[in-house]
Amino acid sequence: GAGVSQSPSNKVTEKGKDVELRCDPISGHTALYWYRQSLGQGLEFLIYFQGNSAPDKSGLPSDRFSAERTGGSVSTLTIQRTQQEDSAVYLCASSSRGGTNQETQYFGPGTRLLVL
Amino acid sequence: GENVEQHPSTLSVQEGDSAVIKCTYSDSASNYFPWYKQELGKGPQLIIDIRSNVGEKKDQRIAVTLNKTAKHFSLHITETQPEDSAVYFCAASSLTGGGNKLTFGTGTQLKVEL
Numbered sequence: 379g380a381g382v383s384q385s386p387s388n389k390v391t392e393k394g395k396d397v398e399l400r401c402d403p404i405s406g407h408t409a410l411y412w413y414r415q416s417l418g419q420g421l422e423f424l425i426y427f428q429g430n431s432a433p434d435k436s437g438l439p440s441d442r443f444s445a446e447r448t449g450g451s452v453s454t455l456t457i458q459r460t461q462q463e464d465s466a467v468y469l470c471a472s473s474s475r476g477g478t479n480q481e482t483q484y485f486g487p488g489t490r491l492l493v494l
Numbered sequence: 495g496e497n498v499e500q501h502p503s504t505l506s507v508q509e510g511d512s513a514v515i516k517c518t519y520s521d522s523a524s525n526y527f528p529w530y531k532q533e534l535g536k537g538p539q540l541i542i543d544i545r546s547n548v549g550e551k552k553d554q555r556i557a558v559t560l561n562k563t564a565k566h567f568s569l570h571i572t573e574t575q576p577e578d579s580a581v582y583f584c585a586a587s588s589l590t591g592g593g594n595k596l597t598f599g600t601g602t603q604l605k606v607e608l
Contacts, residue, residue, distance in 0.1 A: 382537070409593065420500075420583055420600040421538070426593035434593045469537055473594065480526035480545065480587055480594050485537035 380404070382486035384470050390492045391460055399455040399489045403472030410453050411483060412437075412445060415467040424468075427453060460493045467491070496521040496588050500599025507574050508607055515602045517584035518566040526587035527560060527567050528596070531580045538583060542569070574606045 383402045391397050403410050412424040423437040427447045438444070442461075447453040457464055467490050471483040497520040507513050519527075525546035530538035544551045544558045544567065551558050555574075560567040571578055581603050585596040 411593070411595075413596075413598075418601075420498075420598035421585075421596070423595050423597065426595060428593065434595060437595075471537075482528070482540050482543065483594070483596065485530075485539070487535075487537045 382470055382472055382484055384468075384486040384489050386489060387487065388490045388492075390494065392494050393462060394459055396456065396458045397460055397491065399457075399468050399491070401453045401455070401470030401472075401486060403451065403453070403470070404474075404484055405451075407472035407474050407484075408450065409473045409475065409481075409483075410447060411471045411473075412453070412455050413469045413471065415469060415488070417466070421469060424455070457491075460491075462493050465491055465493045496524055496586055496597040498584060498586050498597050498599045500584050500602060502602060503600065504603045504605070506605045506607060509574060509576060511574055513569075513571045513574055513578070513604055513606075515569045515582055515584065515604075516566060517568070517586075517599050518564075519586040519597075520565065521586065521588050522562075522565065524586040524588045524597075526594070527558070528585050528587070529556075529558060529569050530583045530585065530598075532583065532601075533580045541582075571604075574604075576606050576608060579604055579606045 410427040413421040426434040442458045467488040469488045473481040528543035532538045557570040584599040
């Protein structure tokens with residue numbers, strides 16, 4: 379079956395511009411996570427969705443970062459006024475139930491963002 | 495919050511040898527520990543996981559051990575093959591904000607040489 383998909387796969391933008399990154403989770407998965415992976419680093423948690431609600435936004439690095447999820451499916455991560463330090467791979471993951479169920483998180487291929 | 499340390503950062507082994515990667519975590523409340531393999535240009539893929547009520551788990555050539563008292567867990571790959579070459583990440587899960595947030599180690603670049 380189809381896995382987690384993300385678009386675009388690569389994005390180059392100029393400093394100060396806004397970008398939108400999209401995630402399509404596995405069909406039926408209620409939990410969705412965004413992580414950021416900087417060059418040579420581990421993955422850093424950004425935000426967690428349960429359905430359309432985001433009970434944990436604690437990893438968003440600044441108010442320039444926001445995310446939404448609609449219809450319990452697609453999620454968009456928006457970065458406003460991008461800075462060079464925002465350059466990273468943004469990864470999305472989904473799991474079937476989320477909450478306190480410690481299930482496998484299935485990752486998408488990521489969006490590689492480069493801010494010039 | 496949770497902090498996960500992973501060692502070594504790079505590991506080179508001969509084909510057929512074993513590879514061991516070690517992680518430590520700080521939050522005693524963490525109780526789920528997955529391991530992911532990431533190939534170049536791809537997203538991480540789960541290879542094995544362990545929950546805190548189990549001390550060891552094995553799946554063919556891959557095994558994971560967990561020592562809750564010492565707060566460390568390890569990945570063991572036996573009979574390594576060239577296709578095992580990748581970056582491996584350990585992670586620990588803490589249930590905060592109602593979700594299964596993963597805190598990752600910084601990764602181990604494994605190279606299996608012929």
